[in-house]
Amino acid sequence: MNKTFLRLSGIVALTALAQGARSELKWEQTSVDLKPALGDKQAVAHFKYENVGNTPVHFKSVHASCGCTTAQTQNEQVAPGQKGEITATFNIGGRTGIQVKTVTVQTDDPDPAHATTVLTLKAAITPLLEIQPALVYWQNGEEPKPKIITAKANKDAAIKKLDVTSSTSDFTAKVDAGSAPNEFKINVQPRDTTKAVYATLTIKPDSPSTANVFSAAARVMPPPPTTKSTLSTIRHDLATPAATAASPSQ
Amino acid sequence: MKVSAVRQALLLIVLALVPAIGEAIYFRNKVSWQSPVPGSELVTVVQARSWGDNVIWVDARPDNEFERDHIPGAILLNEDSWNELLPQFLGQWSPEKRVVVYCSAQSCNASREVAKRLRDEAQLKNVFVLDGGWEGWLKLNR
Numbered sequence: 001m002n003k004t005f006l007r008l009s010g011i012v013a014l015t016a017l018a019q020g021a022r023s024e025l026k027w028e029q030t031s032v033d034l035k036p037a038l039g040d041k042q043a044v045a046h047f048k049y050e051n052v053g054n055t056p057v058h059f060k061s062v063h064a065s066c067g068c069t070t071a072q073t074q075n076e077q078v079a080p081g082q083k084g085e086i087t088a089t090f091n092i093g094g095r096t097g098i099q100v101k102t103v104t105v106q107t108d109d110p111d112p113a114h115a116t117t118v119l120t121l122k123a124a125i126t127p128l129l130e131i132q133p134a135l136v137y138w139q140n141g142e143e144p145k146p147k148i149i150t151a152k153a154n155k156d157a158a159i160k161k162l163d164v165t166s167s168t169s170d171f172t173a174k175v176d177a178g179s180a181p182n183e184f185k186i187n188v189q190p191r192d193t194t195k196a197v198y199a200t201l202t203i204k205p206d207s208p209s210t211a212n213v214f215s216a217a218a219r220v221m222p223p224p225p226t227t228k229s230t231l232s233t234i235r236h237d238l239a240t241p242a243a244t245a246a247s248p249s250q
Numbered sequence: 251m252k253v254s255a256v257r258q259a260l261l262l263i264v265l266a267l268v269p270a271i272g273e274a275i276y277f278r279n280k281v282s283w284q285s286p287v288p289g290s291e292l293v294t295v296v297q298a299r300s301w302g303d304n305v306i307w308v309d310a311r312p313d314n315e316f317e318r319d320h321i322p323g324a325i326l327l328n329e330d331s332w333n334e335l336l337p338q339f340l341g342q343w344s345p346e347k348r349v350v351v352y353c354s355a356q357s358c359n360a361s362r363e364v365a366k367r368l369r370d371e372a373q374l375k376n377v378f379v380l381d382g383g384w385e386g387w388l389k390l391n392r
Contacts, residue, residue, distance in 0.1 A: 066358075066359075066360070067311075067312040067314075067315075067330075068312075068329075068330060091330065093328075093329050093330035093331060093332065094329050094330065094331060094332025094333050094334075094336075095329045095332070095363075131371065132370075132371060132373070133371065133372055133373040134336060134340065134371045134372040134373075135340045135343070135372045135373070135374075137345075198341045200337040200341075212333075213333070214333055215333050215334070215336060215337045216337070217336075217337045217340035217341060219340070219341070221344070221345065
Protein backbone atom coordinates (compact mmCIF):
# COMPACT_ATOMS: atom_id res chain seq x y z
CA MET A 1 0.00 0.00 0.00
CA ASN A 2 1.48 3.33 -0.92
CA LYS A 3 0.76 6.83 0.35
CA THR A 4 -1.77 7.69 -2.38
CA PHE A 5 -3.94 4.71 -1.50
CA LEU A 6 -3.71 5.45 2.20
CA ARG A 7 -4.79 9.05 1.57
CA LEU A 8 -7.77 7.97 -0.55
CA SER A 9 -8.79 5.39 2.03
CA GLY A 10 -8.50 8.04 4.72
CA ILE A 11 -10.81 10.39 2.80
CA VAL A 12 -13.38 7.61 2.38
CA ALA A 13 -13.20 6.70 6.06
CA LEU A 14 -13.46 10.33 7.25
CA THR A 15 -16.41 10.96 4.97
CA ALA A 16 -18.16 7.89 6.37
CA LEU A 17 -17.43 8.99 9.96
CA ALA A 18 -18.67 12.50 9.27
CA GLN A 19 -21.91 11.16 7.85
CA GLY A 20 -22.44 8.87 10.83
CA ALA A 21 -22.00 11.68 13.33
CA ARG A 22 -24.47 14.05 11.67
CA SER A 23 -27.98 14.51 13.00
CA GLU A 24 -30.76 13.08 10.92
CA LEU A 25 -34.29 11.75 10.88
CA LYS A 26 -34.50 8.00 11.16
CA TRP A 27 -37.66 6.62 9.59
CA GLU A 28 -39.33 3.55 11.03
CA GLN A 29 -40.45 2.76 7.48
CA THR A 30 -40.55 4.71 4.26
CA SER A 31 -43.03 2.44 2.50
CA VAL A 32 -46.49 1.42 3.72
CA ASP A 33 -48.82 -1.13 2.13
CA LEU A 34 -52.52 -0.55 2.76
CA LYS A 35 -55.59 -2.58 1.93
CA PRO A 36 -58.64 -0.37 2.35
CA ALA A 37 -61.95 -2.08 3.05
CA LEU A 38 -64.62 -2.20 0.34
CA GLY A 39 -66.22 1.18 -0.08
CA ASP A 40 -63.61 3.08 1.98
CA LYS A 41 -63.22 6.68 0.86
CA GLN A 42 -59.70 7.17 2.21
CA ALA A 43 -56.53 5.24 2.99
CA VAL A 44 -54.29 6.67 5.69
CA ALA A 45 -50.60 5.85 6.17
CA HIS A 46 -48.47 6.82 9.18
CA PHE A 47 -44.75 7.31 8.63
CA LYS A 48 -42.97 7.43 11.98
CA TYR A 49 -39.61 9.08 12.50
CA GLU A 50 -37.11 9.93 15.21
CA ASN A 51 -34.35 12.51 15.27
CA VAL A 52 -31.37 10.34 16.12
CA GLY A 53 -28.90 13.21 15.96
CA ASN A 54 -27.95 15.90 18.44
CA THR A 55 -29.23 18.97 16.60
CA PRO A 56 -32.81 19.90 15.66
CA VAL A 57 -34.16 19.01 12.22
CA HIS A 58 -36.57 21.32 10.41
CA PHE A 59 -39.05 20.28 7.73
CA LYS A 60 -38.63 22.51 4.70
CA SER A 61 -41.42 20.98 2.64
CA VAL A 62 -43.74 17.99 2.53
CA HIS A 63 -45.10 17.45 -0.95
CA ALA A 64 -47.49 14.74 -2.19
CA SER A 65 -47.16 13.33 -5.70
CA CYS A 66 -50.77 14.00 -6.62
CA GLY A 67 -53.70 16.19 -5.61
CA CYS A 68 -55.47 13.07 -4.33
CA THR A 69 -53.03 12.77 -1.42
CA THR A 70 -52.46 15.13 1.47
CA ALA A 71 -49.62 14.91 3.98
CA GLN A 72 -49.33 16.48 7.41
CA THR A 73 -46.45 16.83 9.83
CA GLN A 74 -46.98 17.02 13.59
CA ASN A 75 -44.24 19.58 14.11
CA GLU A 76 -42.15 21.83 11.91
CA GLN A 77 -39.11 21.23 14.08
CA VAL A 78 -37.94 17.92 15.51
CA ALA A 79 -35.71 18.17 18.56
CA PRO A 80 -32.90 15.64 19.16
CA GLY A 81 -34.43 12.40 20.37
CA GLN A 82 -37.95 13.53 19.53
CA LYS A 83 -40.33 11.15 17.74
CA GLY A 84 -43.20 12.00 15.47
CA GLU A 85 -45.00 10.99 12.33
CA ILE A 86 -46.15 12.22 8.96
CA THR A 87 -49.70 11.28 8.13
CA ALA A 88 -50.49 10.74 4.46
CA THR A 89 -54.15 10.60 3.51
CA PHE A 90 -55.01 9.22 0.10
CA ASN A 91 -58.49 10.07 -1.18
CA ILE A 92 -59.50 7.01 -3.14
CA GLY A 93 -62.24 8.61 -5.25
CA GLY A 94 -63.09 6.34 -8.15
CA ARG A 95 -59.69 4.67 -8.33
CA THR A 96 -59.22 0.92 -8.41
CA GLY A 97 -56.29 -1.50 -8.51
CA ILE A 98 -52.83 -0.92 -7.09
CA GLN A 99 -52.29 2.76 -6.40
CA VAL A 100 -48.84 4.05 -5.54
CA LYS A 101 -48.58 7.58 -4.16
CA THR A 102 -45.47 9.27 -2.84
CA VAL A 103 -44.78 12.04 -0.37
CA THR A 104 -41.46 13.86 -0.72
CA VAL A 105 -40.11 15.24 2.54
CA GLN A 106 -37.35 17.81 2.58
CA THR A 107 -35.45 18.76 5.72
CA ASP A 108 -32.62 21.19 6.41
CA ASP A 109 -30.08 18.38 6.63
CA PRO A 110 -26.98 19.73 4.83
CA ASP A 111 -26.33 16.36 3.21
CA PRO A 112 -28.56 16.12 0.10
CA ALA A 113 -28.72 12.34 0.46
CA HIS A 114 -30.43 12.72 3.85
CA ALA A 115 -32.26 15.96 3.22
CA THR A 116 -34.80 14.39 0.89
CA THR A 117 -36.84 11.32 1.76
CA VAL A 118 -39.50 9.80 -0.46
CA LEU A 119 -42.29 8.10 1.48
CA THR A 120 -44.35 5.59 -0.48
CA LEU A 121 -47.97 4.68 0.15
CA LYS A 122 -49.19 1.66 -1.74
CA ALA A 123 -52.91 0.89 -1.62
CA ALA A 124 -54.63 -2.12 -3.15
CA ILE A 125 -58.16 -1.01 -3.96
CA THR A 126 -60.60 -3.73 -4.78
CA PRO A 127 -63.63 -2.56 -6.71
CA LEU A 128 -67.02 -3.51 -5.34
CA LEU A 129 -68.35 -3.94 -8.84
CA GLU A 130 -66.56 -4.28 -12.18
CA ILE A 131 -68.72 -3.05 -15.05
CA GLN A 132 -67.87 -3.85 -18.66
CA PRO A 133 -68.44 -2.21 -20.98
CA ALA A 134 -69.35 1.08 -19.36
CA LEU A 135 -70.99 2.13 -22.63
CA VAL A 136 -73.36 0.35 -24.99
CA TYR A 137 -74.39 2.14 -28.15
CA TRP A 138 -76.32 1.66 -31.34
CA GLN A 139 -75.68 3.34 -34.65
CA ASN A 140 -78.55 5.41 -35.92
CA GLY A 141 -81.02 3.11 -37.65
CA GLU A 142 -79.40 -0.08 -36.31
CA GLU A 143 -81.75 -2.88 -35.27
CA PRO A 144 -82.68 -2.17 -31.61
CA LYS A 145 -81.46 -5.51 -30.26
CA PRO A 146 -80.49 -5.73 -26.58
CA LYS A 147 -76.83 -5.31 -25.67
CA ILE A 148 -75.28 -6.70 -22.54
CA ILE A 149 -73.29 -5.00 -19.80
CA THR A 150 -71.59 -7.43 -17.43
CA ALA A 151 -71.31 -6.49 -13.77
CA LYS A 152 -68.95 -8.63 -11.72
CA ALA A 153 -69.37 -8.23 -7.96
CA ASN A 154 -66.58 -8.59 -5.44
CA LYS A 155 -66.85 -11.92 -3.63
CA ASP A 156 -66.54 -10.28 -0.21
CA ALA A 157 -69.34 -7.81 -0.88
CA ALA A 158 -72.17 -10.39 -0.74
CA ILE A 159 -74.16 -8.66 -3.47
CA LYS A 160 -77.30 -10.58 -4.29
CA LYS A 161 -79.21 -8.03 -6.29
CA LEU A 162 -78.62 -5.07 -8.60
CA ASP A 163 -81.05 -2.26 -9.29
CA VAL A 164 -80.49 -0.60 -12.63
CA THR A 165 -82.25 2.65 -13.49
CA SER A 166 -82.21 4.41 -16.83
CA SER A 167 -82.28 8.20 -16.70
CA THR A 168 -84.68 8.31 -19.63
CA SER A 169 -87.50 6.12 -20.89
CA ASP A 170 -85.65 5.65 -24.21
CA PHE A 171 -83.93 2.55 -22.87
CA THR A 172 -85.03 -0.44 -20.85
CA ALA A 173 -82.65 -2.33 -18.60
CA LYS A 174 -83.23 -5.84 -17.32
CA VAL A 175 -80.90 -7.67 -14.95
CA ASP A 176 -80.27 -11.41 -15.16
CA ALA A 177 -77.95 -13.66 -13.23
CA GLY A 178 -74.62 -14.16 -14.99
CA SER A 179 -72.67 -17.34 -15.66
CA ALA A 180 -70.68 -17.04 -12.41
CA PRO A 181 -72.12 -16.71 -8.87
CA ASN A 182 -71.11 -13.06 -8.50
CA GLU A 183 -71.94 -11.99 -12.02
CA PHE A 184 -74.92 -10.08 -13.41
CA LYS A 185 -75.94 -9.45 -16.99
CA ILE A 186 -77.65 -6.13 -17.65
CA ASN A 187 -79.66 -6.30 -20.88
CA VAL A 188 -80.04 -2.81 -22.28
CA GLN A 189 -82.37 -2.11 -25.18
CA PRO A 190 -83.35 1.11 -26.94
CA ARG A 191 -86.99 1.66 -27.83
CA ASP A 192 -86.07 3.36 -31.09
CA THR A 193 -82.81 3.87 -32.94
CA THR A 194 -83.94 6.49 -35.42
CA LYS A 195 -83.17 9.41 -33.14
CA ALA A 196 -80.07 10.21 -31.11
CA VAL A 197 -80.70 9.53 -27.44
CA TYR A 198 -78.55 9.12 -24.38
CA ALA A 199 -79.19 7.73 -20.92
CA THR A 200 -77.19 7.22 -17.80
CA LEU A 201 -77.70 3.82 -16.25
CA THR A 202 -77.48 4.01 -12.47
CA ILE A 203 -76.41 0.67 -11.01
CA LYS A 204 -77.10 0.16 -7.34
CA PRO A 205 -75.89 -3.00 -5.61
CA ASP A 206 -77.63 -4.19 -2.46
CA SER A 207 -74.32 -4.52 -0.63
CA PRO A 208 -74.56 -4.10 3.15
CA SER A 209 -70.95 -2.89 3.29
CA THR A 210 -71.34 0.21 1.14
CA ALA A 211 -73.88 2.57 -0.35
CA ASN A 212 -71.81 3.06 -3.53
CA VAL A 213 -73.66 3.69 -6.76
CA PHE A 214 -72.15 2.91 -10.15
CA SER A 215 -72.86 4.20 -13.62
CA ALA A 216 -72.86 3.10 -17.22
CA ALA A 217 -74.21 4.76 -20.33
CA ALA A 218 -76.43 3.84 -23.25
CA ARG A 219 -76.62 5.78 -26.49
CA VAL A 220 -78.15 5.83 -29.90
CA MET A 221 -75.64 7.70 -32.00
CA PRO A 222 -76.63 10.65 -34.17
CA PRO A 223 -77.00 10.07 -37.91
CA PRO A 224 -73.90 10.75 -40.01
CA PRO A 225 -72.84 14.41 -39.71
CA THR A 226 -74.94 16.95 -41.54
CA THR A 227 -74.84 20.73 -41.40
CA LYS A 228 -76.67 20.83 -38.10
CA SER A 229 -74.97 20.04 -34.79
CA THR A 230 -75.98 16.56 -33.81
CA LEU A 231 -75.01 16.82 -30.17
CA SER A 232 -77.85 19.23 -29.51
CA THR A 233 -80.37 16.56 -30.43
CA ILE A 234 -79.26 14.28 -27.63
CA ARG A 235 -81.77 14.14 -24.88
CA HIS A 236 -80.19 13.88 -21.52
CA ASP A 237 -82.47 14.07 -18.56
CA LEU A 238 -80.75 12.82 -15.40
CA ALA A 239 -83.43 14.20 -13.15
CA THR A 240 -86.30 11.94 -14.18
CA PRO A 241 -85.51 8.26 -13.89
CA ALA A 242 -88.04 6.43 -15.95
CA ALA A 243 -87.21 2.80 -16.36
CA THR A 244 -86.15 0.63 -13.46
CA ALA A 245 -85.11 -2.98 -13.52
CA ALA A 246 -84.31 -5.19 -10.61
CA SER A 247 -82.30 -8.36 -10.73
CA PRO A 248 -83.65 -11.65 -9.48
CA SER A 249 -82.31 -12.58 -6.07
CA GLN A 250 -79.60 -15.17 -6.18
CA MET B 251 3.21 2.92 -10.46
CA LYS B 252 0.49 2.98 -13.16
CA VAL B 253 -0.50 -0.62 -12.53
CA SER B 254 -0.70 0.06 -8.83
CA ALA B 255 -2.94 3.12 -9.36
CA VAL B 256 -5.29 1.11 -11.59
CA ARG B 257 -5.44 -1.66 -9.00
CA GLN B 258 -6.24 0.81 -6.24
CA ALA B 259 -8.91 2.50 -8.36
CA LEU B 260 -10.49 -0.89 -9.06
CA LEU B 261 -10.42 -1.69 -5.36
CA LEU B 262 -12.23 1.56 -4.54
CA ILE B 263 -14.81 0.86 -7.26
CA VAL B 264 -15.46 -2.58 -5.80
CA LEU B 265 -15.81 -1.03 -2.32
CA ALA B 266 -18.35 1.47 -3.69
CA LEU B 267 -20.23 -1.29 -5.50
CA VAL B 268 -21.05 -3.15 -2.28
CA PRO B 269 -23.45 -0.49 -0.85
CA ALA B 270 -24.70 0.29 -4.37
CA ILE B 271 -25.79 -3.32 -4.87
CA GLY B 272 -27.36 -3.31 -1.41
CA GLU B 273 -29.36 -0.19 -2.26
CA ALA B 274 -30.46 -1.65 -5.58
CA ILE B 275 -31.82 -4.70 -3.78
CA TYR B 276 -33.41 -2.72 -0.93
CA PHE B 277 -35.12 -0.25 -3.27
CA ARG B 278 -36.05 -2.76 -5.96
CA ASN B 279 -39.74 -1.82 -5.59
CA LYS B 280 -39.06 1.88 -5.76
CA VAL B 281 -41.82 3.70 -7.57
CA SER B 282 -41.19 4.64 -11.14
CA TRP B 283 -42.47 8.11 -11.92
CA GLN B 284 -44.04 7.05 -15.13
CA SER B 285 -45.66 3.83 -16.17
CA PRO B 286 -44.40 2.82 -19.59
CA VAL B 287 -46.63 3.94 -22.42
CA PRO B 288 -46.31 2.36 -25.82
CA GLY B 289 -45.22 4.91 -28.41
CA SER B 290 -48.35 4.27 -30.44
CA GLU B 291 -50.52 5.60 -27.58
CA LEU B 292 -48.58 8.84 -27.18
CA VAL B 293 -49.44 11.79 -29.35
CA THR B 294 -47.72 15.15 -29.58
CA VAL B 295 -49.56 18.47 -29.37
CA VAL B 296 -48.78 19.14 -33.03
CA GLN B 297 -50.15 15.76 -34.13
CA ALA B 298 -53.31 16.11 -32.05
CA ARG B 299 -53.93 19.61 -33.34
CA SER B 300 -53.56 18.38 -36.91
CA TRP B 301 -56.61 16.15 -36.31
CA GLY B 302 -58.69 19.34 -36.06
CA ASP B 303 -62.29 18.80 -35.02
CA ASN B 304 -61.90 15.04 -34.93
CA VAL B 305 -60.47 15.16 -31.43
CA ILE B 306 -62.18 14.94 -28.06
CA TRP B 307 -59.86 16.42 -25.44
CA VAL B 308 -60.11 14.81 -22.01
CA ASP B 309 -58.71 16.63 -18.99
CA ALA B 310 -57.60 14.12 -16.34
CA ARG B 311 -56.43 16.75 -13.84
CA PRO B 312 -58.22 17.54 -10.56
CA ASP B 313 -61.41 19.64 -10.73
CA ASN B 314 -59.79 22.84 -9.45
CA GLU B 315 -57.04 22.78 -12.09
CA PHE B 316 -59.60 22.17 -14.82
CA GLU B 317 -61.72 25.06 -13.56
CA ARG B 318 -58.71 27.37 -13.58
CA ASP B 319 -57.94 26.69 -17.22
CA HIS B 320 -58.10 23.90 -19.78
CA ILE B 321 -57.84 23.17 -23.48
CA PRO B 322 -60.87 24.75 -25.16
CA GLY B 323 -63.69 22.21 -25.42
CA ALA B 324 -62.00 19.68 -23.12
CA ILE B 325 -64.16 17.38 -21.02
CA LEU B 326 -63.27 16.83 -17.37
CA LEU B 327 -62.71 13.16 -16.53
CA ASN B 328 -60.55 12.34 -13.54
CA GLU B 329 -60.37 9.42 -11.16
CA ASP B 330 -61.39 11.55 -8.17
CA SER B 331 -64.99 11.48 -9.43
CA TRP B 332 -64.83 8.69 -11.98
CA ASN B 333 -68.34 7.32 -11.44
CA GLU B 334 -69.91 10.74 -11.80
CA LEU B 335 -67.81 12.06 -14.69
CA LEU B 336 -67.59 8.97 -16.90
CA PRO B 337 -71.27 9.03 -17.99
CA GLN B 338 -70.97 12.73 -18.83
CA PHE B 339 -67.98 12.02 -21.04
CA LEU B 340 -69.66 9.03 -22.70
CA GLY B 341 -72.62 11.25 -23.56
CA GLN B 342 -70.31 13.40 -25.68
CA TRP B 343 -68.08 10.69 -27.08
CA SER B 344 -68.28 9.87 -30.76
CA PRO B 345 -66.86 6.71 -32.40
CA GLU B 346 -65.47 8.72 -35.33
CA LYS B 347 -63.37 10.92 -33.11
CA ARG B 348 -60.03 10.33 -31.44
CA VAL B 349 -59.78 10.80 -27.71
CA VAL B 350 -56.70 12.60 -26.38
CA VAL B 351 -56.20 12.52 -22.61
CA TYR B 352 -53.90 14.94 -20.83
CA CYS B 353 -52.80 15.74 -17.29
CA SER B 354 -50.53 18.44 -15.86
CA ALA B 355 -47.13 17.67 -17.31
CA GLN B 356 -44.83 15.07 -18.73
CA SER B 357 -44.28 13.54 -15.31
CA CYS B 358 -47.91 13.03 -14.27
CA ASN B 359 -49.58 9.67 -14.54
CA ALA B 360 -53.29 10.51 -14.43
CA SER B 361 -53.69 10.72 -18.21
CA ARG B 362 -52.23 7.25 -18.64
CA GLU B 363 -54.54 5.82 -16.00
CA VAL B 364 -57.63 7.48 -17.47
CA ALA B 365 -56.71 6.42 -21.01
CA LYS B 366 -56.23 2.84 -19.84
CA ARG B 367 -59.62 2.79 -18.10
CA LEU B 368 -61.36 4.20 -21.16
CA ARG B 369 -59.87 1.41 -23.24
CA ASP B 370 -60.54 -1.34 -20.67
CA GLU B 371 -63.80 -0.34 -19.02
CA ALA B 372 -65.58 1.59 -21.76
CA GLN B 373 -63.84 -0.47 -24.48
CA LEU B 374 -63.15 2.64 -26.54
CA LYS B 375 -60.66 2.62 -29.38
CA ASN B 376 -58.47 5.48 -30.57
CA VAL B 377 -57.59 6.71 -27.10
CA PHE B 378 -54.28 8.57 -26.88
CA VAL B 379 -52.16 10.24 -24.22
CA LEU B 380 -50.89 13.77 -24.85
CA ASP B 381 -47.11 13.89 -24.66
CA GLY B 382 -46.11 16.77 -22.36
CA GLY B 383 -49.62 17.22 -21.01
CA TRP B 384 -51.19 20.59 -20.24
CA GLU B 385 -47.76 22.23 -19.93
CA GLY B 386 -46.80 21.00 -23.37
CA TRP B 387 -50.03 22.35 -24.83
CA LEU B 388 -49.50 25.71 -23.13
CA LYS B 389 -46.00 26.06 -24.56
CA LEU B 390 -47.32 25.84 -28.10
CA ASN B 391 -50.55 27.74 -27.63
CA ARG B 392 -49.90 30.68 -25.33
